[in-house]
Amino acid sequence: MSEFGEMEELLQDFLLEASELLSEVDNKLVELEKRPNDTALLHDIFRGFHTIKGGAGFLNVNELVALCHRTESLFDKLRNGQLKLTPEIMDTIMAATGVVRDMFQDLSGRQMPGPAQKSLLDALDAAIAGQQAPAAAPKAAASAAQASAPAQGSGPDWNVLYQALVGEATPQPSASPPEPPPAPEAAEPALAPPSRLPAVQNQPAPKETTIRIDTERLDQVLNLSGEIGLTKNRLTCLRADILQGKSDGETLRALDEAVNQLDLLVGDLQNAVMKTRMQPIGRLFQKYPRLARDLARQLGKDVELVISGEETELDKTMIEDLNDPLVHLVRNAVDHGIEDRAEREAAGKPAKSVIRLSATQIGDHIIIEISDEGRGMRPEVIRQKAVEKGIIEADAANTLDDRQSLNLIFLPGFSTKDTISNVSGRGVGMDVVKTNISRLNGRIDVISVPGEGSTFTISLPLTLAILPVLVVGLGRQPFAIPLSLVREIIPIDPEAVQRVSGRATLVVREEVLPIRTLASLIGWPEAGPAAYGVLMQCGDTAFVLAIDNFIGRDDVVIKPLLDIKPKGIAGATLSGDGSIVLVLDMEELLAVGAPSGAQAAFA
């Protein structure tokens, strides 16, 4: 890393900011394809390259400067109407942004990037010189660029000029003007940008270790910690009083007040700290329109990715971990979801198709949806494929309903495409997507209408740090249930319990719900009929969890159990009185205690 030395910190800043800027440029380029004459867009893109070039100059990343200088010059001409945007120029620009991203990648690996391919630089030079088709007329392009290069080199010495204008003696120019682009020497093979783009996107994004926080949010944290300090001082005073035997009503009331206040403040502080980690999901989303566009072009499809809800905020670590699953889903939608042109035409659909990616916050959950208007999935086809690939037995397949059948795509080794394309579909995707989402305490679901398209829905908690729970008791042991799964709390009247095919059920407002006792789920002996039930909604399954008593609700920080991992226990936490509370992992618990293994696996 010695190449950057003390610039290291600056480099990190630059990469963070410039990568965001490049993503914006990428999206504006996708927009520009639709509105090639939009001057505001041209200005913005120009400024983007200009800013990246400026930063790169200070970091002495000369190859990046050389490349951005060309794209910037090209956009300067485009925005001034000296050039017209053609699909060929567009391809060249797209290829160039891909290479800029590669160079960022090199930099984040502490590598000084090498020069961009000569063919790309030549194509850019040719485009700047006004040559429409660099590939078709490489000779002409070369000579044109050669002709333009000296013109740039022999331009006015602006430093001298400036000094002359402001009326001063001419000093030695202290900074040299940007190098004129080297004239291309020989014709090179035609540029083929689209073929290398997916490879660019394939590289794992470097993990960001820094975060940018709105100062207002930090101020709030500071404020609250200050107030907590004050309250602590108050408590210290009161403790001294009480230790000295003061126990009159006023002292106790003051103690009560101070503890209440501390309670509120700590809650606020937790929230405020959590908020510093919250980032708009748009940071992630903004990378995808370009991704979708490049894939679609490569596959000969006309696809637009429409994004909404970019401002929705999510914990930073979750945003990072969401990237891979979302990239996969976007690729999947473009590659498998959307039909090819002929198929769309045959189905009477417009050639252009839209994929929607949205995020919304519902309560303490974030819902991310990605839907295509493609061919959809047929449950019977999925079932058949799953059987053919030996993922499930034919008997088991026949017992699955449509929803369960669709969920088969999340099993390892499943891929509906027989021919593996290089875009997606190696059969290693959807199960990894599901695993990644589950790791974030989230769920993924799919619905599909054959001929009309598919929608993938991801549901995630806002943060992994703090979990609101309902604490219940079984005997004398407290357990915590994630509050997000609790619908309501009901008393269980033994008289009202009915037996349906041998299983205890309870009718709650005309809904027949099975009763599962917590004792049986965790394998404890049942000690008499339970008095209370918690009406739980766990995915699509609703049931009544029978327990002995309630302790209350609480916000807990889960400590994972390191050496032992009992089934159905997500971790442990401490209650206010210091006793250990086990936090239940309901989904795992149900999977373990489910009556039929096959059904449970796909539920």
Add this chain to the structure above:
Amino acid sequence: MADKNIKFLIVDDFSTMRRIVRNLLKELGFNNADEAEDGVAALHKLHGGGFEFVVSDWNMPNMTGLELLKAIRADAGLKHLPVLMITAEAKKENIIEAAQAGASGYIVKPFTAATLEEKLNKIFEKVGK
């Protein structure tokens, strides 16, 4: 020698660049600097008072450096402020425009602390600091 406590306003939409300029100024012993992310924010801060020197980028959204320069020169309370324009554009028109709009100096990215110092000293000489 210039007063090292003179208060700078660094105007650039790219925060990395603001930091670079701030670091270079620090290297030269100028520790008193504030930042603004575009011309509009800069004017707002300038109206708050206390600034003695503006270092502004040229290319910014909302309000460009040139527009900022013109606004400063048109404002009775601010027009005396020295303004050093930073840009990567080595174009004749730009230089003429900057000079005509009343820029106190002109510096091209990328530059070193030495270059910056030279430019600053020229301006200080001129305004007699």
